[in-house]
Amino acid sequence: MRTRLAVAVIVAAALLWPHAAGAQADRPLVYAQNVPVTAMDTAGATIGTVYPAGYEAMFLIYDNLVAFNDKMELVPQLATEWSVSPDGRTWTFRLRRNVTFHDGTPFNADAALFHLQRQIDPQTNRANRPLWDPLGGAGTVRKIDDFTIAITTERPYGPLLNTLAHGSGGVVSPTAVRRLGEGFARAPVGTGPYAFERLETGTELVLRRNDAYWGGRPGYPRIVLRHVPDPTTRIALLQSGQVDVINLIPPENVAQLQGNPAIDVISRPALRTFGFAFNLNRRQFQDVRVRQAFNYAVNRGPVIKAIFKDFATPIDSPISPHSVGYVPVGTYPYDVDRAKALLTEAGWRPGPDGVLRRDGQAFEITLLTPIGLLPKDIEVTQAFQNFLRVIGVRATINRVEPAAFWDFLRVPPDRLQWDMVLFGFNPSNGDGGYHLASLFESNPSRTGPPKVWNFTWYSNPRVDQLLNQAEGTVDPARRRQLLGEVARIVWNEAPYVWLYAENVIVAKRKEVKNVEVLPVIFTILRNARP
């Protein structure tokens, strides 16, 4: 009996030992992410980085010329100051001195030019083309002196600074890129506060402190970005103190975490706005009254309360209040009578079974939703189905695997297999103009897939013209005016049933300070301190 007890004690000790050792001081900062970090090159030659994990890693490894702070304001980083010429085409940047890359390469105008040219050239960078193309064409980047560069664009480009602050604007070491080629994506070198140490692909990324960082000594000896797909597991890891920061917390788990004195929950309104997109190629949706009726049929408040526990906000513009260029443009209050009246005007009459009919045709549609790709997608779609039933529209839900979802959107218009689809877009450069153009600018051709995400095939020459003007406008007030006009037209023409903007919810251990959460769904750890 006594030997058995001894064996049990030894086994228990062996099991517990590694765990106990992990709790000691000088621990790294461990961040559990819902998706893995794979590639960390700013210029994706083939498949892009995994969002948001890849960019979150890149914001630790690289500095940008200019950066977003957590209010989405543009602040200096590797560029200390900048100015734009009166014609809005030439931007001059003064660069920070005494900065070196992790591999010892000095940062200067040549390095900045190397980075910009590599991003702009579609041969070396296939990703984020809508952000970088406006710097291409007849545009140039040139060196004025060792610490001054100038970017001249073919025509004025309003969101230029947003592009530079985007995740793909991280400045890479030219020596390392030349030396490593494709391999650079898995062994990145930048000037940021943490340097690449080790990547266990799909598992974890380990970064070490850059002791020579120009912005002062970073807070942790190491930062570990760990892939933990299951939200319950991320929460358990945080509660048990095994990790320090976790992302993507389901709204229903927030209360449980808020009750824990060792944990802080950070919730910020995100830039991603959601809606049900109409397939405007369908005959019944070509009447704007029908689309507006659908908008009046949805009671957004209870949906947000019940499904999102109030961690979402109804929208009053196609873009989020926190995007550049936002102005409130309207609301569609919950009004079933008005919805029914609009449908009657459009020629739809209820049949004996309560379903609307026109020319003997019942109003029956399909709603497409991915399974668990967008927050609460199934629940929201079911709620919408019920709202439609009230106004006499019979909707069937078609659920698809997350990985297959995009194939239902990125097809030519005659191959669309749905009538309405739940969708959310996040302008990752913080710019409302980019958001509106991605969704509502006319596609160049009806024989191919949509150029960006205009899979409703919305097309309005006035909107195209205004978007074009807004992109070519550098003055913020004028841009807001133009984008506000776009938002108003699109809102009233209603190619979507407008719904809500989500909140991005992150949690951390109390002892970790300065964790920043950007509305573009990024958790920024570069300034975190114990």
Added chain:
Amino acid sequence: MGPFALRRLLLLLPQALGIATLIFVLFRLVPGDPATIVAGPGATQEQIETLRRDLGLDRPLWAQYVRFLGDLARGDLGTSLSLRQPVTQVLAARLGPSAALMAASLALTVILAVPAGVAAAVRPHSAAAQAVMGASVLALSIPNFLLGMILMQYLSVRWRLLPAAGTGGLAFLVMPTLAIAARLVALVSRTTRASVMEILGEDFVRTARAKGLAPRVVLYRHALRPALPPIVTMIGLQAGYLLGGSIVVETLFAYQGLGQAMITAVSLRDYFLVQGITLLYVVGFLLVNLAVDLSYAAFDPRIRYA
């Protein structure tokens, strides 16, 4: 024994070829074009065409098949699209943790279930036997991910005894192993009990008892060996569950094995990685079946000549 094993081994080759073919065909039937996926949103048609040529997807299906088999024979499973690493490297890195998890689950099963089943068979009406059978019904009814979450909540969040998730030392293996093994322990203990009880009713057992052998000797030397084939069959049949269960449980515990890689690969549409893992799973399944068949032959000499 030798020729039998050899024949079974040789039979593996056509089986593996058939399955590789099936996988090749199935993956070409899946909607979605890998070149479009790799190129990512925002790629032009021209870029997609270039990639399709690079990946060899523009060639006729038979030519792709020949190339696929050729690569396979050389041990080349392609390059993971999302992880940008040869698939074989990913498999090599992930096989160890998964094998450890499965081996631990099987070991726990054999250590717990066989003695429990034998004990329950010897005294079928005792309180202990009833308790074992009751517990096994409970263990059978609870899904492995739920059991995993309960374990995580108590053993790590409340009591801080074990790390909640991750891969590393033995401590990281405990909860995933328990979550996977619970169902196996239940099934195997029930099978063992049934099988041993049946054998204990046989004439030769009565004879052994009648000639005055100690109950222990009767049980272990005479009854247990003929009772083994159904038990081993049950364990072998559960190999599929072990693979499937490992996918769910590894994902829950962020355990860096093949199952979790499979889920990640599917969600990132990593065509070649999914294909590679599927192939490895199927080969593993075949090998387990082979081991089960060979073990019959070891337990029952009559099978060798069948």
